[in-house]
Amino acid sequence: MKPANFYAALFLLSFSTLVLEIVETRLLSVISWYHLAFFVISAAMFGMTAAAVWVYIRRDRFTSATLPNDLSRFAAAFAVTVGLSLCLQVSLAPAMVFSVSTAIVFAEMALAIAAPFFCAGVAITLALTRSPFPVGRVYAVDLAGAACGCLGVIAFLDWLDAPSVILLTGGLAAGASILFARSAIDPLPQIEGALAGALARPWAILVIMVVVAMANGLTLHGIQPILVKSTTERRDASLVYEKWNSFSRVTVQSPPPGERGRPHLWGPSPTLPADVLVETKNVVIDGLADTAMFRFDGDLKQIDFLAYDVTNLAYFLRPGERTAVIGVGSGRDVLSAWRFGSRDITGVELNPIVVGLLTRDDLFARFAGLASLPGVRLIVDEARSWFARTEDRFGIIQMSMIDTWAATGAGAFTLSENGLYTEEAWRRFLDRLSDRGVFTVSRWYGSGAVNETGRMVSLAVAALLDSGAERPADHIFLAASGQVATLVLSRQALTPGDVQILRQACARYEYSVLLSPQGDPASEILAGIVRSGGRDALQRYTGALEFDLTPPTDDRPFFFNLLPFDRPQQVLRYFSSYRGVAGGNVTATLTLATILLVSVVLVAVTILLPLRGAVRHAGTGLVLGGTLYFALLGLGFMLVEIGFLQRLSVFLGHPVYSLSVVLFSLILSTGLGSLLSESLRLEVGRGRLVLWSALLGGYLLSAPYWLSSAIAAAQGAHILARAATTVAMITPVGVMLGFGFPTGLRIVQAIDPRPTPWFWGINGAAGVLGSVLAVSVSIAFGISMTLRLGALCYAVLIPVSLALTSKAAPMADHRAR
Incomplete structure (x- = not known):
């Protein structure tokens, strides 16, 4: 065998295998939830292990003489099964229904994901066990290709959507098949059979996979998931934008130009006038995390309605203060800060696609109006990292309904770690407040069942205790409207005047006061949390409740899982x-x-x-x-x-x-x-x-x-x-x-x-x-x-x-x- 061609082919095959594995986690996080990323890792390992077993069982079938032919055919099979696997995956709906059908769907998904890895595993196993070259060198090339694939996937996903990148990996595998075939000293023998004949034409497979991948990336109506988060994906005329990157898929749904409707607010006040109508575009991340982009051309009257959202309660307390917004989304919170007089606003957003929509894409930037506002800066960065670097201090830091990389719903984050809702993160945010500054966070709330809101309060109390606060209850104000509760967390104890301002705003907009330094808590659970005598007492109390309301830490950052897994009988x-x-x-x-x-x-x-x-x-x-x-x-x-x-x-x-x-x-x-x-x-x-x-x-x-x-x-x-x-x-x-x-x-x-x-x-x-x-x-x-x-x-x-x-x-x- 020719060593240069063999090593190049093996590198390319390993590279494409790891790219496929990581891109599959991105695709599955859109179709279902991010926490199923580990399912892809298991399915890939299963496919590779099953391949090694199959090679062992069929060991008499593979010899050194047939090695170039075998490697070429299985690399080509990898390329073909990549396309077939993708087509099957985008048509499946791995929803959780308590029935045997669910197990069948997940089995189908596992087999669909594992199939390409099985073909790649056969080729890699043969390369390691049958090639005439030193095993150490072969193994090193295999690992080098895999390692480069781990990093290359980020560049691919910033260029193409996940389905197109998956198809492109098939093209790379076809390239490996060509190189394996060229590693043979003698011409490869002809093998009879339609399937064998097709796999013997890797050039054709390469061209088909690359052309289909490029074409798929140029249209909104190509090979894409049909069911996203158990809901049929809308791909009609309202879909005006779609872009993927290494950690998200962003789509924009737009009604006909000039059409106006009721504004989508997280926690709307019952006093919101019925005649308020606004122009809106709906920005959706990973199929479910939607955020409304409102038309704004500089006229404050266009955004007066934002005062009727409970998420903006803190601005009544500190109007016009220097503001930082964690998670810009489509700009709602930045507009809220502007509406309340702030002219120094920093928005920190992890997703460059979202910031690009608001600042560089002319169609959406002109609609949203943020790019033309003086004093507004949007920074693409991870919030904790940026706040660790900056020396700036803010009167308000706002984090409304932010889930880092998708929406909460149907257990989306139950098994997912989240770095914005931990004690360490909140201590960092509190450190970046001015002396009288407030940190405001909004989360889901259910009347009579505090649940996620209770965990938010538990986290606030823990962060305050860690920061040296003697009476955390004096630093916390909590109000709710509908299904959303907003926490106002002050670095220093709230004064009677502060509390009066917040209570007057709640009375005007008919918000329910759940916690206040002056008054009884709305529930026994909230009372028990804010009155905990110390960090250990807080841990004991919240850990003994029906739901797990213990404050999340970086070591246990599962804010959205409230089931006490350490008490199976309770689960x-x-x-x-x-x-x-x-x-x-x-x-x-x-x-x-x-x-x-x-x-x-x-x-x-x-x-x-x-x-x-x-x-x-x-x-x-x-x-x-x-x-x-x-x-x-x-x-x-x-x-x-x-x-x-x-x-x-x-x-x-x-x-x-x-x-x-x-x-x-x-x-x-x-x-x-x-x-x-x-x-x-x-x-x-x-x-x-x-x-x-x-x-x-x-x-x-x-x-x-x-x-x-x-x-x-x-x-x-x-x-x-x-x-x-x-x-x-x-x-x-x-x-x-x-x-x-x-x-x-x-x-x-x-x-x-x-x-x-x-x-x-x-x-x-x-x-x-x-x-x-x-x-x-x-x-x-x-x-x-x-x-x-x-x-x-x-x-x-x-x-x-x-x-x-x-x-x-x-x-x-x-x-x-």
Whole structure:
């Protein structure tokens, strides 16, 4: 084989495989919810593991002589199945309904996602096990391609929409197929059959996939999801704009020009005049997070209606103050600050598409009118990072109904980490207030059931206690209108005059006062929260309630999950209810359980059952010890990977950045560890195995203690600096993780090589199932506990590996004789 063509093909195939995996998480977060990103990781791992099993079962079919042909055909198959998989995914509706049909839909989704990874896995397995080139070099090229794919996906998604990028990965895979074919010294033999004939034409596949991808990116009516968040997607004349990037899909729905309607307000006052009509465009993020863009040409009368929204209550207290808005959206909160007299307004928005609509896209910028307002600046940045860097102080910091990367609804964020609703974040925001400044936050509210509002108040009390406030209740005012409650959180205690102003505004606009320094709380739960005597008392009280209202932290940043996962018997009570917050939380929890069930069935049927023959003639001790070793290895690796993904998602500002950077770091560093294990063999001495497990376990156990400090020190840095910090934190643990798998393989092969495929399958199966466990543990007990469990897995490896090496030594002596 020609090495240059072979290595280039392998690099391209690995590159496209990782691009596909990450883009699939973006597509699924639009079709369903972001928290299903781990489902994509599991499905991809399942496909790759099943491929390795299939190669083992069909091992007589693959030889060195047929290798170029086999590699080319399976790379071409990867390209074709990418397109077929996409077409199936966009037509599925992975909604959570309590029925067998839901499990079938998720099984279909898992198989559709896994199919391309199966084809890629066959090619990569063959490249690693059948090629005439050094395994270390082949493995290095494979990892280099995968690592570059982790970063390349961000550029692709800033250029094309997710479905088009998926199709483009098929074109890249077809390019790999061409290069594999050209790596052969002799011409490839002709293979009969229509399918084989089609796969033998990678040039045609490449052209088709690239042309379709480019064409799809130029139209609003191409291959796109039909059902988004269980609702049929509207793609009629009202859809005037659509753009994707690495962490969102933004669409704009526009009524006919000049059409006016009632303004969409979060918490409208009952006193809003009935004759108020405005021109509006609807900006939608990821299919459900909608925000209204109002027409504004500078006439304040056009936006007078904004005074009738409870989310703007704080402006009555501090009118005209310097203002910062977290999450600009389509500009509503910036207009609110302008309406109340502020002429120094900073809007911090994570999504550059949204800022582009308001400032650079002429059609929308002229409609919204923000770009022409003096004193208004819109900054594209992650809010926590920007506030950590700036020295500015503000009279008002507003965060209204902000969910970081989509909308709350039907459990959208139940399993998602969110960095804007943690104690650490709110302490940062309070630090950036002027002496008399206020931080105002609005969240969903249900009369008689405080739920999400209660957790918001709990978070406010915790942040105040951490900031040194002696009586948090004196700093808090809470009012509600309809289904929205607004918190006004003052850095200093609210004065009687402040309270009077807020109460007069509530009386004028008929808002309900829920909490006030002067007056009784509207509910016993709110009273118990604000009157907690200290941080420990607050934790005990909120942790013992029917819903989990404990204040979220960066270690447990699941603000939107209110089900107490640490009390399973309590969670079971809500499984018959689909109403309110409990219904959304139950929906997401049932989704998690369904995915676990589907994963168990698929793993058993496609991995474990086909490999059971591999252990038939092996000794019981080897089978049990090896199974335990590789199960712990796969489970521990997934616990560590998911733990770091969740923790660093808060640090990097978005899950896609976390996925790209963490996977990049892990792939490169574990690859380096695997290569180092060839020269620094742990199995030659028991002391080395013990030292390796102790160092790895110690690093993971210590991570929760130093990780927070390292993140806090770099929180204000640019995204590139934060990414570099992430790489530096991940690399040591990745290198140590890379020793585990090759070391284990060498140990069991020294005893008996026959059950090796079984152990490979066990490792993959444990990884597939471990992702569900990792998510559950993080929600219930915190991300630190997930990392500690990962450390425990590697600690238990010490006696298991020592037992295996004791069996391997006599076998090695026997062969030497």
